[in-house]
Amino acid sequence: MSVRDSRRVRQGDDRPRPVDTESYADAGLEERDARRGVYLPDPTRVRRTSGGGTTGGLLGMIKFLVFTVGLASILLVTLLTVLRPVARVAVMGWAYDNASAQKIPFVADLVREDLGAALTTPAGADPTTIEFDILPGDTPITLAARLKAAHLITDERAFIFLSIQRNLAGSLKDGTFLLRKTMTPDQVVTGLVDNRLVIKTINVTFREGLRLEQMTAKLQTIASGVVPKEFYDLVMSPPADLVAAYPWLQLPAGRSLEGFLYPATYTFITDGGTRRPITTARDLVKMMLDKFQAVVGGLVNIPAERKLTLYQVVVLASIVEQEAVLDEERPIIAGVYQNRLTPKVFPLGLLQSDPTKIYAADTMKLKSLAFDGWQTFKFWTLPPAGTFDSPPADVAGWDTYVSKGLPIGPICSPQLVSILAALTPKTDTGYLYFIAKGDGTGTTAFAKTYAEHLVNVKKYLK
Numbered sequence: 001m002s003v004r005d006s007r008r009v010r011q012g013d014d015r016p017r018p019v020d021t022e023s024y025a026d027a028g029l030e031e032r033d034a035r036r037g038v039y040l041p042d043p044t045r046v047r048r049t050s051g052g053g054t055t056g057g058l059l060g061m062i063k064f065l066v067f068t069v070g071l072a073s074i075l076l077v078t079l080l081t082v083l084r085p086v087a088r089v090a091v092m093g094w095a096y097d098n099a100s101a102q103k104i105p106f107v108a109d110l111v112r113e114d115l116g117a118a119l120t121t122p123a124g125a126d127p128t129t130i131e132f133d134i135l136p137g138d139t140p141i142t143l144a145a146r147l148k149a150a151h152l153i154t155d156e157r158a159f160i161f162l163s164i165q166r167n168l169a170g171s172l173k174d175g176t177f178l179l180r181k182t183m184t185p186d187q188v189v190t191g192l193v194d195n196r197l198v199i200k201t202i203n204v205t206f207r208e209g210l211r212l213e214q215m216t217a218k219l220q221t222i223a224s225g226v227v228p229k230e231f232y233d234l235v236m237s238p239p240a241d242l243v244a245a246y247p248w249l250q251l252p253a254g255r256s257l258e259g260f261l262y263p264a265t266y267t268f269i270t271d272g273g274t275r276r277p278i279t280t281a282r283d284l285v286k287m288m289l290d291k292f293q294a295v296v297g298g299l300v301n302i303p304a305e306r307k308l309t310l311y312q313v314v315v316l317a318s319i320v321e322q323e324a325v326l327d328e329e330r331p332i333i334a335g336v337y338q339n340r341l342t343p344k345v346f347p348l349g350l351l352q353s354d355p356t357k358i359y360a361a362d363t364m365k366l367k368s369l370a371f372d373g374w375q376t377f378k379f380w381t382l383p384p385a386g387t388f389d390s391p392p393a394d395v396a397g398w399d400t401y402v403s404k405g406l407p408i409g410p411i412c413s414p415q416l417v418s419i420l421a422a423l424t425p426k427t428d429t430g431y432l433y434f435i436a437k438g439d440g441t442g443t444t445a446f447a448k449t450y451a452e453h454l455v456n457v458k459k460y461l462k
Contacts, residue, residue: 336433433452
């Protein structure tokens with residue numbers, strides 16, 4: 001073998017050598033470059049290996065993600081344990097100032113840790129039941145301060161936190177609730193939902209036109225809690241301190257409250273717990289006088305030209321109440337009686353009102369009945385002609401067939417429309433007589449003279 005044909009490169013000989021293209025003309029670029037110590041992948045080819053290049057890359061990526069998540073979990077656990085006290089200090093102030101933030105689980109856990117025993121410690125050892133009021137518009141925050149003032153909780157923050165966790169705001173209803181100092185804050189939250197005190201009441205309606213004995217008889221028929229006899233004694237002989245509480249009342253000496261117990265519906269408390277006693281007779285009387293004052297209002301100041309006191313106006317109004325059916329006729333009927341009270345117009349001076357005779361007659365009949373028998377008595381029945389023409393002296397003052405002018409006191413409780421009619425009677429009609437038509441319309445036939453009245457009596461009296 002000659003030196004020229006040798007394939008070896010002599011040491012130190014760095015001259016260029018001709019490329020033998022035939023020896024690796026068909027070899028891939030990777031192989032050729034590998035022979036030169038350089039690996040340059042062909043971008044147009046996919047290298048096929050026994051392990052699969054693509055699958056290997058995907059597995060590598062998954063391993064990387066698993067590692068990353070694991071590392072993040074380790075860091076998070078570290079933050080929640082090692083740095084938890086720091087986080088709690090940072091979060092607490094914000095959480096207590098922003099109650100809604102306590103709904104966030106992570107924040108709730110921190111708050112629960114911070115409150116500790118305050119969440120389960122009762123306010124005291126006294127087991128006495130206490131009535132606590134939830135007012136319209138109350139929230140857990142407004143309740144917390146009042147609960148603490150009542151010594152039902154010791155930590156407002158603990159109560160507010162538990163209220164938020166249990167959504168107390170969505171269950172609040174105004175009313176009175178029974179609580180105890182021995183309750184834990186969580187039991188207080190429960191009590192403000194479940195322990196609502198139900199106050200038992202009854203509504204009693206006293207319609208217009210009733211006399212005092214009728215009101216008493218009604219009380220005898222219902223379980224109102226008001227003792228009927230106490231009520232009757234109180235209204236027949238009102239104590240001085242009760243009358244003094246209503247300066248406008250100005251009752252004549254010895255007179256009852258007849259006419260001033262305003263007709264309306266009243267609510268009686270029959271069972272009100274420890275703080276709300278049942279309605280008493282005095283309570284009822286005060287409610288009725290308060291109602292009169294509220295409804296009549298400024299009318300207690302009678303115009304000087306009427307030349308009547310409030311008491312006299314109510315007396316006239318009570319007669320109108322018993323006589324009239326239609327509201328539009330009340331001022332006219334009041335005008336008839338006002339004309340009869342005017343000597344120049346009606347010298348006889350007698351009102352001759354049937355309801356006043358009936359009132360006097362019923363008063364006498366009631367005296368002969370047992371007190372409990374009033375509930376079966378038939379009120380307002382006109383006595384047969386000639387049977388009550390000479391009433392006893394103690395009731396004669398109410399009978400306007402024998403006593404001139406207004407009766408000595410009201411005969412029933414009039415409503416506002418009758419009081420207004422008595423204040424502003426329609427006198428310009430000149431009417432002095434009237435009679436109910438009795439045809440079912442509730443209308444009245446009026447007359448200026450007695451002759452005209454006799455014609456109406458013949459026409460309408462059945």
